[in-house]
Amino acid sequence: MRLQGKTALVTGGLRGIGRATADRFAEEGAKVFITDIDTPESAKALLDGQTHQYIQANVAEEAEWESVAEIISAAGVLNCLVNNAGVDCVGPVQGTSLADWRRIMSINVDGAFLAVKHCHDLLSKGGQDTKVESSVINVSSIMGKVGYTDTSGYNTSKGAIKLFTKATAIEFATKKTPIRVNSIHPGFVSTPLLNAGMERLEENGAGFKSDLMQMLGDMTPMGRVAEPAEIANAILFLASDESAYMTGSEVMVDGGWTAQ
Structure with missing residues (x-):
C-alpha cells in the first residue's frame, strides 16, 4: 500500500497509460480522481466497476x-498529479495544418501547464501535510528526447513537457514549495493512441498498420512494444515516497530505444 492515505489525479484516465496508472494507484491505496472528455455515462461503462471518481473535463x-x-x-488535498492526457499529430510538416498544430499544443502542453497552475495550492497543501513532498508526473515520451519521421508536432509538444518539468521542479525546490516534478518518457506502448497513429500513417501510404506496429517492436532493443501497466509501474514509483529525492528527473521506460 505505497500510496495509502494519498489522493491522486490522473488526466486522460479512461484509457491506455492513464487508466493503467489510475488502477495501479488504487491498488496501492490511493483515492483516485480521473479526468477525460467522455460523458459520465460512457465513463461509467469504461470504468467497469472501478471506484475512481470521474470528472469530465477538457484539459x-x-x-x-x-x-x-x-x-x-472539496475532498481535501492532493498528493499526486499525473499529466497524462494527450493526442498525437502524425504526418509530414508541410502537410500539417495550423489547426492540428495548435490542437496538439493545447492539449499536450497547455493541459499540463493549466493542471499544475490550478492544482498548485492543493499539491502544496498535500506536501505540507505529509512527510514527503507532493508529486507531479508529466508524461512525456521518447519523442521528447529524439526526433522521428512525420511526428514534428508530437515531438515538439513532448519536448516542451520535458523542459516544463525541469523549470517547475527548480522553481518549486528553490522556493521550498513541497512539490516534486518529474517526467516519464515511455517508448512505444500498446495504447489506443498509438493504434490510431498507426492507422493514420497507413492512410498516408506509409504501409500496413500491422507491419508498422511490428516494425516498432523490431526497432526497439528489447524487441517489443510496452504494455500500459509497465509504464504505470514506473509512474507509481515517482508518485511514491521511494522517489523522495527525485525532482526534475527524466525517467526513460523505452525498452532501450534512446540508449541506441
Missing part, C-alpha cells in the same frame, strides 16, 4: 480546470 480549457480544482478541494 485545454482553463475554466474547466477551475471546476476540477474545486471538486478536489
Whole structure:
C-alpha cells in the first residue's frame, strides 16, 4: 500500500497509460480522481466497476480546470498529479495544418501547464501535510528526447513537457514549495493512441498498420512494444515516497530505444 492515505489525479484516465496508472494507484491505496472528455455515462461503462471518481473535463480549457480544482478541494488535498492526457499529430510538416498544430499544443502542453497552475495550492497543501513532498508526473515520451519521421508536432509538444518539468521542479525546490516534478518518457506502448497513429500513417501510404506496429517492436532493443501497466509501474514509483529525492528527473521506460 505505497500510496495509502494519498489522493491522486490522473488526466486522460479512461484509457491506455492513464487508466493503467489510475488502477495501479488504487491498488496501492490511493483515492483516485480521473479526468477525460467522455460523458459520465460512457465513463461509467469504461470504468467497469472501478471506484475512481470521474470528472469530465477538457484539459485545454482553463475554466474547466477551475471546476476540477474545486471538486478536489472539496475532498481535501492532493498528493499526486499525473499529466497524462494527450493526442498525437502524425504526418509530414508541410502537410500539417495550423489547426492540428495548435490542437496538439493545447492539449499536450497547455493541459499540463493549466493542471499544475490550478492544482498548485492543493499539491502544496498535500506536501505540507505529509512527510514527503507532493508529486507531479508529466508524461512525456521518447519523442521528447529524439526526433522521428512525420511526428514534428508530437515531438515538439513532448519536448516542451520535458523542459516544463525541469523549470517547475527548480522553481518549486528553490522556493521550498513541497512539490516534486518529474517526467516519464515511455517508448512505444500498446495504447489506443498509438493504434490510431498507426492507422493514420497507413492512410498516408506509409504501409500496413500491422507491419508498422511490428516494425516498432523490431526497432526497439528489447524487441517489443510496452504494455500500459509497465509504464504505470514506473509512474507509481515517482508518485511514491521511494522517489523522495527525485525532482526534475527524466525517467526513460523505452525498452532501450534512446540508449541506441
